[in-house]
Amino acid sequence: MEPSTQYVPEIKLAAAPSQNRMNRAENKEQLKYGEELIRNTAHYIGFKGTEKQITNGLNCQNCHLDGGQKPWGNNYLSVAANYPQIRKRSGKETDVYGRINGCLQRSLNGSPLDSTVKEMKAMAAYILWLGQDVPKGKKAKGSKIYPLAFLDRAADPIAGKPIYESKCASCHQSSGEGFLTPDGRAFTYPPLWGPLSYNDGAGLYRISKFAGYIKMNMPFGVSHKNPQLSDEEAWDLAAYVDSMPRPEKDKTNDWPNIADKPIDHPFGPFADPFPKSQHKYGPFKPIQNWYETQKTK
Ligand code: HEC
Numbered sequence: 001m002e003p004s005t006q007y008v009p010e011i012k013l014a015a016a017p018s019q020n021r022m023n024r025a026e027n028k029e030q031l032k033y034g035e036e037l038i039r040n041t042a043h044y045i046g047f048k049g050t051e052k053q054i055t056n057g058l059n060c061q062n063c064h065l066d067g068g069q070k071p072w073g074n075n076y077l078s079v080a081a082n083y084p085q086i087r088k089r090s091g092k093e094t095d096v097y098g099r100i101n102g103c104l105q106r107s108l109n110g111s112p113l114d115s116t117v118k119e120m121k122a123m124a125a126y127i128l129w130l131g132q133d134v135p136k137g138k139k140a141k142g143s144k145i146y147p148l149a150f151l152d153r154a155a156d157p158i159a160g161k162p163i164y165e166s167k168c169a170s171c172h173q174s175s176g177e178g179f180l181t182p183d184g185r186a187f188t189y190p191p192l193w194g195p196l197s198y199n200d201g202a203g204l205y206r207i208s209k210f211a212g213y214i215k216m217n218m219p220f221g222v223s224h225k226n227p228q229l230s231d232e233e234a235w236d237l238a239a240y241v242d243s244m245p246r247p248e249k250d251k252t253n254d255w256p257n258i259a260d261k262p263i264d265h266p267f268g269p270f271a272d273p274f275p276k277s278q279h280k281y282g283p284f285k286p287i288q289n290w291y292e293t294q295k296t297k
């Protein structure tokens with residue numbers, strides 16, 4: 001079913017395994033370290049990390065809320081059942097380590113970790129543990145990011161700015177650059193743009209992902225049970241934030257088959273006749289319909 005404009009799911013969403021089960025696990029020390037790394041990533045591997053200095057200072061939890069357990073908070077519950085998988089972005093088979101490295105190099109604008117490194121092993125073990133009850137090949141309800149319905153118009157960065165000032169800037173700052181902890185090692189409020197934010201190859205640079213994420217999770221404290229942003233506000237905020245400057249990633253090897261690009265991936269060449277600006281801000285329905293028609297030809 002296509003989600004309707006103000007559709008908020010009433011169905012029971014999948015939950016993470018209990019803390020008791022973690023305590024009973026043979027590798028519980030590793031799982032606990034993995035969870036700690038997801039929650040406080042910057043402390044260990046951020047720009048002033050105690051173990052390595054390889055990222056921009058974001059925590060995985062900034063985007064994978066509650067340690068990657070929150071329903072519609074970009075949770076990890078579907079990972080164990082769906083990796084390894086052939087990913088269209090790389091055109092290659094990707095396992096959980098490769099997927100974590102995707103976020104390390106894009107969302108955390110940093111360097112990858114080898115699968116033999118203690119921190120990588122612990123994060124992967126924890127993420128796979130979270131999804132242990134999901135049958136192979138199935139999706140956990142409420143995992144990943146909520147698919148927000150498309151608007152009939154283009155999202156508007158100019159309309160997004162005043163909404164940002166009134167609903168987001170108190171934490172993320174008008175500069176978009178967030179707010180550091182007193183020890184300067186991590187963020188109390190993570191940046192949304194600028195040099196320490198996610199780069200333009202990251203998932204949140206696609207405005208559908210950004211809009212779906214904030215609809216169910218921002219301003220901080222809301223959930224899918226009590227969203228505060230209208231769909232239009234979420235899309236316009238996404239357009240505003242993703243029009244601001246941020247680090248650039250070399251994307252030449254991404255989407256080797258250009259027809260596989262998500263319709264809101266704003267970098268050409270495209271397999272369709274729509275301009276770059278429409279791939280960035282929409283309206284997306286005409287692009288979606290164009291691809292549907294191609295399939296039936
Ligand atoms: C700036 C936001 C951001 C940060 C920080 C971030 N991620 Fe992600 N991550 C995403 C987005 C967006 C997706 C794609 C979600 C979707 O497609 O619905 C994703 C997807 C994933 C997936 C695949 C989930 C699935 O079910 O397919 C894994 C695994 C993952 N991230 C691990 C991590 C780890 C580990 C870290 C920390 C080292 C991290 N991420 C930090 C935004 C982020």
Ligand code: HEC
Pocket residue numbers: 058059061062063065066164167168169170171172188189190191192198204213214218219220229237
């Ligand atoms: C009350 C403070 C607060 C407000 C207001 C707020 N946020 Fe956040 N935001 C946070 C915190 C804290 C996190 C990290 C959550 C965590 O680590 O558990 C976050 C994370 C994020 C992230 C993912 C991490 C990143 O840096 O990219 C995005 C995107 C985001 N917020 C967007 C918004 C938008 C858009 C608004 C306005 C509608 C907003 N936030 C309002 C506190 C806030």
